[in-house]
Amino acid sequence: MRPPSFANLISTIPWILILGAIGLFSWFSSAAGQATLDAIRPSAVWMGRKVGLTTGPVAWTPNVREPPPAALQTFWDLEVPLHAPYRISSGYGWRVHPVYGSRKFHNGIDMAVPVGTLIYAPQSGKVTKVAENRRSGKFMTVDHGQGVQTTYCHLDVTEVPRGEHVAHGQIIARSGNTGASTGPHLHWIIKVDGQSIDPAVLLEAIAQGESAD
Ligand SMILES: [Zn+2]
Numbered sequence: 222m223r224p225p226s227f228a229n230l231i232s233t234i235p236w237i238l239i240l241g242a243i244g245l246f247s248w249f250s251s252a253a254g255q256a257t258l259d260a261i262r263p264s265a266v267w268m269g270r271k272v273g274l275t276t277g278p279v280a281w282t283p284n285v286r287e288p289p290p291a292a293l294q295t296f297w298d299l300e301v302p303l304h305a306p307y308r309i310s311s312g313y314g315w316r317v318h319p320v321y322g323s324r325k326f327h328n329g330i331d332m333a334v335p336v337g338t339l340i341y342a343p344q345s346g347k348v349t350k351v352a353e354n355r356r357s358g359k360f361m362t363v364d365h366g367q368g369v370q371t372t373y374c375h376l377d378v379t380e381v382p383r384g385e386h387v388a389h390g391q392i393i394a395r396s397g398n399t400g401a402s403t404g405p406h407l408h409w410i411i412k413v414d415g416q417s418i419d420p421a422v423l424l425e426a427i428a429q430g431e432s433a434d
Pocket of ligand 1: 311327330331407408409
């Protein structure tokens with residue numbers, strides 16, 4: 222066996238640098254107590270960029286060119302609006318619509334639960350819309366401040382009128398099967414600065430945070 226040539230040594234240097242960078246990054250992430258979900262769900266996008274959620278009160282975007290907006294920093298405070306068991310029957314993103322049969326962007330997640338399941342305000346806020354149409358059925362929107370809004374569709378009953386403030390954890394509605402729906406479920410939308418994000422990212426963050434406790 223002959224000793225490694227100079228050229229071989231040179232070619233290993235980039236790998237050493239790359240591995241070093243990865244090591245430093247993971248050390249920094251854990252040292253800061255931040256478990257990013259980016260590696261778990263790289264498809265989670267917010268306004269065209271990846272969203273990273275931390276177990277702390279601040280959410281951040283990896284590969285940052287600008288700091289995360291103030292709104293994202295309240296994101297983690299949102300809780301799951303259902304306390305009963307649910308099944309995600311349809312995820313966020315492009316899909317063929319089950320009723321219309323055409324390709325549409327699904328701007329929230331479908332959480333399958335029996336009609337009448339209680340829905341809780343995931344954070345305090347103000348009810349800014351209570352309405353009904355053929356597509357969404359009965360629906361309501363809660364503005365949580367700092368650019369964060371949540372919307373609940375296909376409801377059976379809304380429990381809070383428009384304009385009223387709701388407390389964190391207050392019952393705001395009962396799920397249903399109204400509008401263009403093929404079965405009882407809650408269609409849950411989260412918008413940050415007017416742009417929908419994937420609520421499943423939040424659900425995973427909560428599940429991870431709870432299992433880490
Ligand atoms: Zn839906």
